[in-house]
Amino acid sequence: MAQKWWTLTAVVAGVFMLVLDITIVNVALPAIGQDFHAPLSNLQWVIDAYALALAAGLLTGGSLADLWGRRRLYAAGTAVFTTGSLLCGLATGPLFLSLARAGQGIGGAVVWATSLALLSDAFQGRERGLAFGIYGGILGIAVAVGPVLGGFLTSGLGWRWIFWVNGPIGIAVVAATLLKLRESRNPAAVRPDWLGFATFSGGLALLVYGLISAGDGWSHPKAYGSLIGAGVLLAGFLVLELTQRHPMLDLGLFRKPTFIGGLVAAVGLNGSIYTLITYLALYLQQHLGFSPAQTGIRLLTLTGAMFVSSTLAGRLSSAVPVRLMISAGFVLIGVGIVLMTGVSDTSSWTHLLPGMVVSGLGSGMVTVPLASTAVGVVAPAQAGTASGINATARQVGLATGIAALGTVFAARSASSGFTDGLNEILWIGAAVALVSAVLSAVLIRRKDFVGPPPAAPAADAGTAAAATGAH
Secondary structure (H helix, E strand, O other): OOHHHHHHHHHHHHHHHHHHHHHOOHHHHHHHHHHHOOOHHHHHHHHHHHHHHHHHHHHHHHHHHHHHOHHHHHHHHHHHHHHHHHHHHOOOOHHHHHHHHHHHHHHHHHHHHHHHHHHHHHOOHHHHHHHHHHHHHHHHHHHHHHHHHHHHHHHHOOOOHHHHOHHHHHHHHHHHHHHHOOOOOOOOOOOOOHHHHHHHHHHHHHHHHHHHHHHHOOOOHHHHHHHHHHHHHHHHHHHHHHHOOOOOOOHHHHHOHHHHHHHHHHHHHHHHHHHHHHHHHHHHHHHOOOOHHHHHHHHHHHHHHHHHHHHHHHHHOOOOOHHHHHHHHHHHHHHHHHHHOOOOOOOOHHHOHHHHHHHHHHHHHHHHHHHHHHHHOOOHHHHHHHHHHHHHHHHHHHHHHHHHHHHHHHHHHHHHOHHHHHHHHHHHHHHHHHHHHHHHHHHOOHHHOOOOOOOOOOHHHHHHHHOOOOO
16 A cells, blocks of 8 residues: 555544544543542543643644654654553543543644644645545544444443543554654744743633632632633733744734634634533433433434535535635524523423534534635645644633533532523523624635635545534
8 A cells, every 4th residue: 555545544543533532422421420429520521631631732733743753743642642542441530530531632632733734745636635535524424423432332331442442543553653654844843832832721721620610609719719820821821922933823813803703613613512512411311311322322413414514515615605604504503502492301302303403514514614714814834823723722612611511500400400500501502602603704704815715625524523522
């Protein structure tokens, strides 16, 4: 097999694991909580530790790969991710599991930041489009089947196997990468912005910790102290980025309203429907009593609709304006979430069905043009940075969404019951989606694109979806 096809195989297999681990964990959370006798705040960290590490490491991972070699860093990132997966399966408690999930996220950030660069170096011309199409299609499938696979593994073998299954795949990817792929670097690469990385990571961690701690009350010192600390560190991060010669975050990109609109859409997408998937899985299992496998099959109506819509949106993106597709997609997400509200103690799961289909279709409409918008407003030399920032924003949306909605859900459930808590966060998620629709329509402008607004390649559906959380 030619070297370039080895590259495609290794890259697709590695990132497939990465994306699968975003969606596969949701249906296993109740089983994890039962095994560890863990409250919701601990379960939130199982998701958030991964998302935070991924968000913090994406831009730095790309810089390190350019400097030290993409093949080497891809193999190292896969090895770290695989080791983290094995440790997740051996976890003895929620803290152990969350730390191992953070390790997965660190490795995953390097893998994700390096994957497209490896493909771009290995393929040229029309073959590059084919490779990106395969890449995107496989990752779109990973988003769709994650809950189903996670459900069957959890029901049949136990939740630890959703992590252990990565072991043989990760070892094979590392071996193929080291033996079959060629090395590539960026001759103009500069040293990573370590101060920026430290302040950004610390600020995000404190923000999420403060939001989760608010479950004990906003006046609790853990809550407001963490949020104040987060504000100080994130403000310090912005000051550093303004004064650094080679900043981690190029603040000049924010001069274009369309770039800001893309970030709003990225945060809004993961902060609404992708965040709610976690709580829908809890509802189906803890309240309705479905097994993990039964839950995964029912969530397929949502993730399957995302996949179908992403495929169709890729074909429409050359004819439908980006702003219209993104804002209309968010309207569908918001309407779909509203259709899910009204859950009562006597409701069956089919009450959620219309809303899951509608919001899933809307999500696919957003993911495809969002990916092309992230890179379409900058010069080609800045495309990698712009895409990385947008992917980071999606992980920030997921991490803060899980933390904030989880706090609201826990407080309302404790006083009024499970379904009241679910209804409240569904309304909040719908509001986030509809506000994102308005802001996307206002901020995304045709004149900001470098050349005509780009048609989304087939890869965009998978690429955008994979950054979920990215899932």
